[in-house]
Amino acid sequence: MAVSVHAQEPIHWDVVDQIMDEAFENSELMENASWLVDVFAPRNTKSPGYIAAAEWAAESLRSYGLSNARLEPYEFGVGYVNEYVSIHMMSPQYMPIIAYPATWSSGTDGKIQGPAVFMNFDEIVTEADLEPYRGQLNNAVIFTSPMRQLPPLYEAPATRYSTEQLNEMAEIPIGPQAARAERIHPREGKIPQQQVVEFVYDQGAAVLVRTDGRNDFGTVAVENTRYTLDNRLWDLNAPLRPAELVMATEHYNRVLRILEKDIPVEIEVDLRVTFNDENLNDYNVVAEIPGTDLAHEIVVFGAHLQSNPAGGGASDNAAGVVACMEVARIFKKLGLAPRRTVRIGLWGGHEMGVFGNKSHVANNFADPDTREYKEDYDNLSAYFNLDQGNGRIRGVPIQGNERLRAIFTEWMKPLRNIGMNHLFATGMEHEAYEDVGLPSFYFVQDRMDTRQYHSNMDAYDRLVAEDLMANTVILATFVYHAAMRDERLPRFVPAPW
Ligand SMILES: [Zn+2]
Known part of the structure; x- marks a missing residue:
């Protein structure tokens, strides 16, 4: 009879059963989600909503019985809050417009009414291309990108991975990681974008508007301001932060089609923002469940x-966030005593x-800048x-570390009936940990309706309670087993420095 030289990786079936019962029968996660999404959002960095959410989360973790629940400060920069936005087409007909400021956009100078002007920034090549606009842009609302064609939506926007797809993904061989995408500078051979932006504001323009380039049906994905050279808009001394709105594509296209008929379009806009530079700190929320015999070792999840x-x-x-908070709540509710600190x-x-x-x-594990x-x-x-x-x-993903395959295969056994049963050779690592050679794992999730991401419609209503409960069980099972096994998880990737 063959005898394995390795001890069997233990599975704590009884604990997973208890976690499963608590996660599905007594869940608090949808109520918590409503607080975060309905009451506190928007939760942009350092905004009052973010700070309120952070304090509420710390208090919740404290109430679950976690230790040392705290707001952990770190220096970030200037905060940003959109206080108010209102934009309307006033003529040739009235139309309320769906639009949101790009993050770190400046405001307008009060409520302004002015002409819509189509000025395709991609076609501004030389300084001569600016000349026709000189003297024409006072209070103008500048439409900076071309019209977008919107094809019918024939495919379902939300999909779940099929077993065949997951099997295929699992077999992708390990190879060199694709380089992180470089920021594209599409203006080669053209005058710098900054010069175009400065020109239009010198000429009295009120605001730049564009589409998000990907959504429709009134949905608008909003990222940081695009029309700036400085990507660190939150720096205290960041240069020009243009006023910039991202507009629903259907409304954007309508204005352009009217302009094509040489009919003037008047737009009224009022955009108010504040930059909070009193205190440059931002905050994480951190709390712990102290370990027992291996308390000096740590499993982090977040x-x-x-x-x-x-x-x-x-x-x-x-x-x-709510799945992580549930994991913390359930650990305390069940009185689990992990060996490592969680x-x-x-x-x-x-x-x-x-x-x-x-x-x-950088503060707890290793600083990639100082190599400390x-x-x-x-x-x-x-x-x-x-x-x-x-x-x-x-x-x-096991990140190329085959020793993890045997371990995670065991941990997944109790999770098969809730859909978690695939290991991938490689996948996303968390860059903060990856940068200093520490093991980090992004769970692979079904790709639900991608129109939600970063958009005005990333709302509570899109959350699927049963999926989040299942995620809670899966995360809790991995954290618990990592905290209980005799050894830390084996490391594979050497420190990169
Ligand atoms: Zn995210």
């Missing part, structure tokens, strides 16, 4: 609490560059992250 400000940040990423992190400053996570990693290892570098077992929307978790 999700970003900050969200893009146009919508409620429901799928991105209240969905992840830490929950709800992170700030995410959409601008993962600042919350990076500060936590911190006390807990060797004590971290793993970081588990939820940030792929509101779909159900279907699998997790």
Whole structure:
């Protein structure tokens, strides 16, 4: 009889059963989601809504019985709040317009009424191309991008992975990771965009408007201001932050089609914003369940609490936050006593560059800039992250570390009937941890309706309670098993420095 030389990876079936009961029978996650998405949103960095959400989350974790629930400060920069936006087509007919400010847009100079002007920035090549607009732009609302064709939507916007698709994804061989996408500078051979932007404001323009380039039916995805050279708009001394609105494509196209008939269009716009520069700190929410015999070692799990400000940040990423909070609640409710310390992190400053996570990693594990290892570098077992929307978790990547395959295969056994049964050779790693060679895992989730992401319609109504409950069970099972096994999870990737 063959005898394995390795101890069997233990599965805590009884604990998973209890987690499953609590997660599905006594769930608090949809109520928590309503607080985050309905009451506190928008949760953009350092906004009053974000701070209120962070304080509420810390208080909730405290009430569950977690230790040391705290707001963890780190230096970020200037905060941004959209206080008010109102935009209307006044002539040739009246039409209320759906539009949202690009994040870190400036405001307009009060309520302004002026002409719509189509000025396709892509076709401004030389300074001579600016001349026809000189003297023409006072109070103008500048339409900067061409009309977008909107084809009919024949395919369902929300999909779940089929088993065949997951099997195919699981077989993708490990190869060199694709380089992170470079920011594209499409203006080669043209005068700089900044010069165009400065020209239109010198000429008295009120605001720049564009579409989001991907959505329709009144849905608008809103990212950071596009018409600036400085990508760090939150820096205290950031240069020009143009006033910039992202408009629903159907409304945008209507205005352009009227202009094509040489009929003037008048638009009224009032955009008010504030930049908060009194205190440059932003905050993560962190709390712990202290370990027992291995308390000095740590398992971290988390999700970003900050969200893009146009919508409620429901799928991105209240969905992840409430599942993480549920894991914490359930650990305490069931009286689980993990061997390692379990830490929950709800992170700030995410959409601008993962600042919350990076500060936590730099302060606790290793600083990629100074190349300094911190006390807990060797004590971290793993970081588990939820940030792929509101779909159900279907699998997790092993990041090329075959030793994890045997371990995770065992941990997934109790989760098969809730749809979690795939390991992928590679997948997304969390960049804050990856940058210092620490194991980190993004769970792979069903891709639900992508119109939600970063849009004005990322609302509570899109959350699917049963999926979030299943995600809670899966995350809790992984965190619990990581916290209980004899060894930390094996590391594979050497530190990159
Ligand atoms: Zn996200």
